[in-house]
Amino acid sequence: MSLSLYNTLTRKKEEFSSIEPGRVRMYTCGPTVYNYAHIGNLRSYIFADILRRTLQYFGYEVPQVMNVTDVGHLTDDADSGDDKMELQAKKEGKDIWEIARHFEDVFFDDIEKLNIEPPAVKCRATEHVSEMIALVEKLFERGHAYETAQAVYFDVTTFPAYTELSRQSLEDKLTAARDDVQEDPEKRNPADFALWFKAVGRFEHHIMRWDSPWGVGFPGWHVECSAMSMKYLGQTLDIHTGGEDHVWVHHPNESAQSEGATGQKFVQYWMHGAFLVVGRLSADDDDEDRRMGKSEGNFLRLQTLIDKGYDPLAYRYLCFSAHYRAKLKFTWESMDAAASGYDSLKDFVARAKQIGGQEQPWVQEHRNKFEHAIADDLNMPQALAAVNELIREADRRKEYGVLDALYDFDKVLGLNLRKSAEKATSADAEIENMIKERETARANKDWAKADELRKSLSEMGILLEDTASGTLWRRTE
RNA sequence: GGCGACGUAGCCAAGUGGCUAAGGCAGCGGUCUGCAAAAUCGCUAUCACCAGUUCGAUUCUGGUCGUCGCCUCCA
Numbered sequence: 001m002s003l004s005l006y007n008t009l010t011r012k013k014e015e016f017s018s019i020e021p022g023r024v025r026m027y028t029c030g031p032t033v034y035n036y037a038h039i040g041n042l043r044s045y046i047f048a049d050i051l052r053r054t055l056q057y058f059g060y061e062v063p064q065v066m067n068v069t070d071v072g073h074l075t076d077d078a079d080s081g082d083d084k085m086e087l088q089a090k091k092e093g094k095d096i097w098e099i100a101r102h103f104e105d106v107f108f109d110d111i112e113k114l115n116i117e118p119p120a121v122k123c124r125a126t127e128h129v130s131e132m133i134a135l136v137e138k139l140f141e142r143g144h145a146y147e148t149a150q151a152v153y154f155d156v157t158t159f160p161a162y163t164e165l166s167r168q169s170l171e172d173k174l175t176a177a178r179d180d181v182q183e184d185p186e187k188r189n190p191a192d193f194a195l196w197f198k199a200v201g202r203f204e205h206h207i208m209r210w211d212s213p214w215g216v217g218f219p220g221w222h223v224e225c226s227a228m229s230m231k232y233l234g235q236t237l238d239i240h241t242g243g244e245d246h247v248w249v250h251h252p253n254e255s256a257q258s259e260g261a262t263g264q265k266f267v268q269y270w271m272h273g274a275f276l277v278v279g280r281l282s283a284d285d286d287d288e289d290r291r292m293g294k295s296e297g298n299f300l301r302l303q304t305l306i307d308k309g310y311d312p313l314a315y316r317y318l319c320f321s322a323h324y325r326a327k328l329k330f331t332w333e334s335m336d337a338a339a340s341g342y343d344s345l346k347d348f349v350a351r352a353k354q355i356g357g358q359e360q361p362w363v364q365e366h367r368n369k370f371e372h373a374i375a376d377d378l379n380m381p382q383a384l385a386a387v388n389e390l391i392r393e394a395d396r397r398k399e400y401g402v403l404d405a406l407y408d409f410d411k412v413l414g415l416n417l418r419k420s421a422e423k424a425t426s427a428d429a430e431i432e433n434m435i436k437e438r439e440t441a442r443a444n445k446d447w448a449k450a451d452e453l454r455k456s457l458s459e460m461g462i463l464l465e466d467t468a469s470g471t472l473w474r475r476t477e
Numbered sequence: 478g479g480c481g482a483c484g485u486a487g488c489c490a491a492g493u494g495g496c497u498a499a500g501g502c503a504g505c506g507g508u509c510u511g512c513a514a515a516a517u518c519g520c521u522a523u524c525a526c527c528a529g530u531u532c533g534a535u536u537c538u539g540g541u542c543g544u545c546g547c548c549u550c551c552a
Contacts, residue, residue: 044552243552337502385500
């Protein structure tokens with residue numbers, strides 16, 4: 001089956017083919033670890049996970065690399081000259097490196113809870129400064145970089161393809177220049193971006209600092225992704241993923257400095273995940289449909305959901321209800337809907353596991369639909385529809401030989417269906433005896449005893465379902 | 478101000494130039510059932526509005542209204 005993926009560069013779905021047969025070099029823009037990731041951030045990583053799992057499903061080996069940007073960045077408060085991480089460090093009275101490591105740990109913990117497979121390579125920006133410096137030196141050699149008293153910049157006019165990805169002209173960017181942004185007067189073009197900041201002026205007291213040919217300072221944003229992706233994956237990547245906000249700044253910059261340094265194509269397929277937007281979360285919340293943001297007051301972490309009693313995988317399930325290139329509107333109602341949907345899927349696999357059966361020919365049609373859906377630019381809503389149609393058909397026909405199919409689908413879905421089914425149907429002798437005893441009582445129409453046994457079992461976390469062909473049960477916790 | 482995206486049932490959302498406009502959640506009614514739970518069947522959409530192209534538009538084009546995003550080191 002051919003896999004088609006939407007390439008932001010061409011704004012079209014394209015049939016995917018990798019540079020090396022059977023192997024996809026994939027780079028995912030990772031977190032900036034100066035704060036907790038919110039569920040909107042996490043949606044992007046679920047998207048990348050689905051992409052990687054789909055590639056694997058179709059037989060590719062996927063060495064995925066993800067950066068951890070632990071170099072501090074500026075605050076949006078131009079006056080302070082503080083760094084976001086430094087600010088956070090001060091607030092919590094902790095060492096800045098500790099802070100970065102803390103948020104990194106929490107991030108990967110969230111990733112694990114969401115059943116996102118960890119990347120083959122995680123790389124920290126602070127551990128690759130020499131590679132970044134080497135990259136900047138190459139940009140000097142090739143005439144793309146220049147130095148001012150404050151920093152080293154990439155001259156965007158030396159790279160004509162700069163606007164290819166963003167499709168936003170430099171003139172447009174020019175008019176966008178905001179008057180309260182502190183500009184370096186020596187900058188040649190407003191769109192030029194920093195490759196290296198010197199520890200002077202507003203950055204005089206910057207904590208994270210390294211030596212460089214341009215004096216002590218710290219790397220600009222963007223550079224770490226170029227340096228690290230090329231270090232681990234080579235000069236040309238198959239796929240580069242990130243959030244849709246990166247289409248206009250981060251990725252054009254990354255692309256420019258990478259291609260500027262190597263003269264080679266940097267990325268074959270650029271893929272971007274759309275934002276989660278937040279609907280009305282409470283009655284006194286007037287605004288609607290805002291993006292989730294650290295400064296928007298609608299900051300929901302995965303832990304927030306867990307505290308409210310949701311399974312992290314229910315959030316994963318929720319993310320499948322919308323296509324990755326479409327905004328997904330988050331409300332508590334939609335979260336509840338996802339939780340219910342995921343629960344009934346888990347109920348089904350527990351039921352199917354108990355009843356069992358051979359896979360019948362009709363299942364193939366649903367397998368085809370599922371595969372067709374994921375191969376069509378990761379259409380998870382349709383893939384999920386295929387799953388739901390499969391289980392409805394199984395219930396209707398009372399033919400439950402569908403677990404192999406569901407477990408295959410779960411290689412992409414990552415909803416832990418096998419684990420869930422096994423857990424739900426694991427019992428000890430005591431429980432099995434009680435269930436048998438109750439069946440005897442029911443056969444004798446001793447309803448009082450049957451109900452009492454059901455109650456006891458319920459207290460032990462066992463839920464019973466009496467059907468025409470016998471009693472089914474499952475563990476509910 | 479510049480650029481872009483989107484507006485499909487109570488909610489979250491797929492999709493298509495014409496055949497019954499997926500799926501989930503919620504709701505209502507029926508079947509099944511000792512009860513419970515589940516399952517199953519049925520019901521709930523003039524696809525934002527206006528005009529154009531077309532034999533035919535929810536799908537294409539233009540406009541209007543609304544929402545959102547980016548241009549700010551936010552996925």
